[in-house]
Amino acid sequence: MSMIDRLLVRAGTRGAQRALGWASLGGLAGTAVLGLYVVPPDAEQGDVQRLMYVHVPAAWLAFLSFTVVFVASVAYLRTGRIRWDRVAVASAEAGVLFCALTLVLGSLWGRPVWGTWWTWDPRLTTTVVLLLVYVGYLSLRNVADSPTRRAHWSAVVGVVGFVDVPIVHMSVVWWRSLHQEATVIRPGAPTMDPSMLATLLFGTLAFSLAYGYLMAVRLRVGRLEDHAASTVMSQPSPRARAPRPVHPVGGGPRG
Amino acid sequence: MTWRAAWAVAGKDLRVEVRSRYALGSVLPFAATMLLAFGFALGPDRGLLRLTAPGLLWLAGLFAAVDLFARSYRSEADAGALDGLLLSPVPKGAVYLGKAVAATAQVLVLMVVTGLLVAVLFGLPLGRSPALLVLTTLLGVVGLSALGSLFGLLTVLGRRQAALPVLVLPLVTPVVIGAIRATGTLVQGGTEGVAGWVGVLLAFDAAFLATGFLVYGHLIED
Numbered sequence: 256m257s258m259i260d261r262l263l264v265r266a267g268t269r270g271a272q273r274a275l276g277w278a279s280l281g282g283l284a285g286t287a288v289l290g291l292y293v294v295p296p297d298a299e300q301g302d303v304q305r306l307m308y309v310h311v312p313a314a315w316l317a318f319l320s321f322t323v324v325f326v327a328s329v330a331y332l333r334t335g336r337i338r339w340d341r342v343a344v345a346s347a348e349a350g351v352l353f354c355a356l357t358l359v360l361g362s363l364w365g366r367p368v369w370g371t372w373w374t375w376d377p378r379l380t381t382t383v384v385l386l387l388v389y390v391g392y393l394s395l396r397n398v399a400d401s402p403t404r405r406a407h408w409s410a411v412v413g414v415v416g417f418v419d420v421p422i423v424h425m426s427v428v429w430w431r432s433l434h435q436e437a438t439v440i441r442p443g444a445p446t447m448d449p450s451m452l453a454t455l456l457f458g459t460l461a462f463s464l465a466y467g468y469l470m471a472v473r474l475r476v477g478r479l480e481d482h483a484a485s486t487v488m489s490q491p492s493p494r495a496r497a498p499r500p501v502h503p504v505g506g507g508p509r510g
Numbered sequence: 511m512t513w514r515a516a517w518a519v520a521g522k523d524l525r526v527e528v529r530s531r532y533a534l535g536s537v538l539p540f541a542a543t544m545l546l547a548f549g550f551a552l553g554p555d556r557g558l559l560r561l562t563a564p565g566l567l568w569l570a571g572l573f574a575a576v577d578l579f580a581r582s583y584r585s586e587a588d589a590g591a592l593d594g595l596l597l598s599p600v601p602k603g604a605v606y607l608g609k610a611v612a613a614t615a616q617v618l619v620l621m622v623v624t625g626l627l628v629a630v631l632f633g634l635p636l637g638r639s640p641a642l643l644v645l646t647t648l649l650g651v652v653g654l655s656a657l658g659s660l661f662g663l664l665t666v667l668g669r670r671q672a673a674l675p676v677l678v679l680p681l682v683t684p685v686v687i688g689a690i691r692a693t694g695t696l697v698q699g700g701t702e703g704v705a706g707w708v709g710v711l712l713a714f715d716a717a718f719l720a721t722g723f724l725v726y727g728h729l730i731e732d
Binding site: 332384387388390391394395397398399400403404407408410411412414415416418419422423425426427429430 | 657660664667668669670671672673676677679680681683684687688691703706707710713714717718721725728729731
């Protein structure tokens with residue numbers, strides 16, 4: 256646990272942030288070049304299949320983010336360290352971003368390939384429920400009356416939300432299996448070209464770096480926010496500090 | 511100890527509700543209004559109404575129940591009764607279970623009344639397989655109440671009222687799907703897939719009663 260603590264401190268420094276930022280920028284640019292120019296188009300779907308190189312990594316990162324929210328929430332409830340709350344909220348924000356990106360990209364891909372923006376496929380439905388759960392998580396954070404309480408509440412939602420996901424998925428799969436519609440053809444047949452797989456893995460690496468960057472920035476901002484809140488709270492407001500004029504001359508408030 | 515405390519909390523909540531009708535008194539008219547609005551939205555076609563009736567029943571129940579959870583905590587927070595309850599030397603999990611039991615009883619009343627209204631207004635046949643229908647309703651209501659009693663607390667703590675629907679509605683997706691589908695199958699006289707839905711509802715109820723029991727204390731901590 257202490258090793259993770261040290262890692263978290265290091266990830267929140269300015270240097271780490273900058274390095275991750277440049278690495279993820281390079282990675283995303285590389286993914287764009289590989290996915291758009293280097294890899295051949297799909298035999299059946301053509302160019303539209305290239306969306307997979309960003310859609311699939313976004314989906315994986317969304318699930319990773321929410322798993323991190325769960326782990327950090329449990330760690331917070333067990334240890335009571337505010338650092339874990341900062342990890343959880345940072346990851347939740349990144350997860351909502353990736354999850355929304357997954358849905359938008361999937362929708363863009365589904366329109367030409369399936370002929371519809373949206374279909375009530377179990378995976379899609381679970382993903383959109385997942386997004387709404389964590390939007391709820393973020394909205395709850397504005398409500399609490401103290402930082403400690405906010406941390407407790409969001410940790411509880413972080414745990415409950417994660418426990419809910421398998422049940423949601425189970426219910427949606429069951430619901431769909433009773434209501435057969437046209438089955439959809441999924442991308443990623445077992446015979447995937449090695450260059451396609453390599454690009455996909457590269458894209459995942461780039462998205463992971465971007466996640467690391469977002470986490471680093473958000474952790475640092477979170478720490479600064481907490482710091483600012485505690486210093487502002489512990490000092491009297493400027494008005495209360497306005498000095499009484501001891502001397503008739505030159506004792507006025509400065510700045 | 512835990513169970514005795516839970517029963518005491520549940521009994522107190524139900525006595526308060528029976529004497530004041532603070533929650534059901536406004537939630538039942540709300541559900542009835544919603545059913546009328548659903549009817550207006552869908553039009554007077556009997557066939558369509560009967561087909562959608564199970565969904566409308568549970569949606570009206572669900573939205574009204576979310577309001578009910580907030581109200582039952584609101585009545586507790588007025589006059590500071592909640593502070594006394596939370597300070598009492600009983601396990602916090604027991605308070606949660608008591609709240610969940612009381613909420614289940616109230617939501618059951620809500621569902622029975624709503625069900626009768628749906629039967630009358632939309633021609634939903636309730637008599638086909640009553641035992642399974644009661645079981646489905648009970649499990650669905652327990653699931654709703656398990657989450658509602660947990661997060662309803664957040665509407666009275668904190669500086670602003672938590673948006674309970676935003677929090678609860680996505681989480682209860684399995685109950686919505688499971689209860690509606692099972693009800694829909696049962697009122698048509700079938701039982702195909704009902705066992706699976708009952709399983710989903712049981713898993714949901716068990717998961718959230720256990721989670722709520724474990725984490726309720728954390729919601730109260732300052």
